[in-house]
Amino acid sequence: MGTGNTSVQNLIEQCLIRYMTRKEVMNFLSVKKKIEPAVTELVWQKLEQENQEFFNAYNLRLTLKEQIAEFNQLLERQVKMMHHADTAGVSYRPVSASHVSPSKSSFLISNILIITNYVYSCSHSKSNS
Structure with missing residues (x-):
């Protein structure tokens, strides 16, 4: 994954520690971190495939x-x-x-x-x- 995707991955992992749902993660990263939901979705899918x-x-x-x-x-x-x-x-x-x-x-x-x-x-x- 690229550098931008790695930081998105780190943010997703921080959300997972807080037991957030996929929808909550997507919303949080979109609203608070200004990350496009499509990017979050792509990184999430990759994480799911690997884990x-x-x-x-x-x-x-x-x-x-x-x-x-x-x-x-x-x-x-x-x-x-x-x-x-x-x-x-x-x-x-x-x-x-x-x-x-x-x-x-x-x-x-x-x-x-x-x-x-x-x-x-x-x-x-x-x-x-």
């Missing part, structure tokens, strides 16, 4: 990130509804006997991505040994 295994794992992590975010939103709604029910004097019976409070649960769920990355990097480094 198929990485991008397969990366896309799985993006899916997990989206699912965790959605779960946290649902959990937040549940907490608000339970708080509203408490203030309205409505009694409710929890469905599960879970000993994990919603705030602790949210904290635990948000850390799944970190744990997943650690497990993946450990297994990936062992397979390269």
